[in-house]
Amino acid sequence: MSDSIKLNYKITDEDFTRAGEASGDVKKRLRQMGCSPEVIRKVAIAMYEGEINMVIHADGGEIDVEISPEEILMVLKDKGPGIPDIEKAMQAGYSTAPDNVRALGFGAGMGLPNMKKYSDEMHIDTVVGVGTTVTMKVYQQ
Amino acid sequence: MTVKEMADSLGFKILNEAESTNAKKIGSVYCCDLLSIAMSKMSEEAAWVTVMSNMNTLAVASLTDVSCVILAEGVAVDEGMLAKAKEQEIALFSTELPVFEAAMMVGKAIGK
Numbered sequence: 705m706s707d708s709i710k711l712n713y714k715i716t717d718e719d720f721t722r723a724g725e726a727s728g729d730v731k732k733r734l735r736q737m738g739c740s741p742e743v744i745r746k747v748a749i750a751m752y753e754g755e756i757n758m759v760i761h762a763d764g765g766e767i768d769v770e771i772s773p774e775e776i777l778m779v780l781k782d783k784g785p786g787i788p789d790i791e792k793a794m795q796a797g798y799s800t801a802p803d804n805v806r807a808l809g810f811g812a813g814m815g816l817p818n819m820k821k822y823s824d825e826m827h828i829d830t831v832v833g834v835g836t837t838v839t840m841k842v843y844q845q
Numbered sequence: 846m847t848v849k850e851m852a853d854s855l856g857f858k859i860l861n862e863a864e865s866t867n868a869k870k871i872g873s874v875y876c877c878d879l880l881s882i883a884m885s886k887m888s889e890e891a892a893w894v895t896v897m898s899n900m901n902t903l904a905v906a907s908l909t910d911v912s913c914v915i916l917a918e919g920v921a922v923d924e925g926m927l928a929k930a931k932e933q934e935i936a937l938f939s940t941e942l943p944v945f946e947a948a949m950m951v952g953k954a955i956g957k
Binding site (some may be wrong): 722 | 883884
């Protein structure tokens with residue numbers, strides 16, 4: 705479709721201070737495009753949580769975002785350890801984040817639950833030892 | 846009450862004043878240090894009181910568009926964080942008060 709915008713972000717594991725730049729950039733663009741505050745909030749939270757997960761668990765990865773008049777599609781791909789038990793990982797409060805990450809205010813076990821809550825569709829493809837791809841959609845209407 | 850009015854009246858130390866948020870209304874006070882919870886619960890007009898002082902605090906403040914961030918208990922703030930607050934135009938304050946007392950002050954000031 706001609707009026708969709710495609711964006712690509714490389715997420716590095718180098719330092720936590722940069723996490724949030726990709727979601728911040730998407731948020732800025734959505735605002736410039738005049739998207740509704742509710743849509744912007746949903747995308748910003750869902751994507752930031754995904755970004756943080758990639759830094760914490762997978763040494764970074766890549767995020768592709770496609771913005772169309774109908775929806776915002778986010779595909780988050782990493783080559784991390786994979787998720788052995790998705791059902792458990794989806795439970796609010798369950799976290800495998802290490803202590804150094806908890807000290808920064810993460811590790812509440814709300815990452816994936818927030819991603820599910822704030823996206824209209826979410827799908828997780830994961831293979832232990834290979835990586836994880838999370839696909840999220842937020843509808844514009 | 847606006848962010849500027851709060852800055853002028855409550856005696857918090859001003860770490861960063863942001864032109865763009867001076868006129869922003871403070872409609873609620875929110876306290877939590879866990880970023881995922883804060884991010885999903887805070888409303889846009891919140892004054893966020895926390896002891897979590899790092900870049901991620903600012904990332905969450907920016908993504909949620911809160912009115913301001915108040916760092917309680919006199920927690921340390923580094924140069925990088927101040928620079929980021931300036932760049933992202935986030936109103937940032939600090940106080941020696943504990944979280945509850947700082948939040949009470951703001952709460953009373955906004956009639957909660």
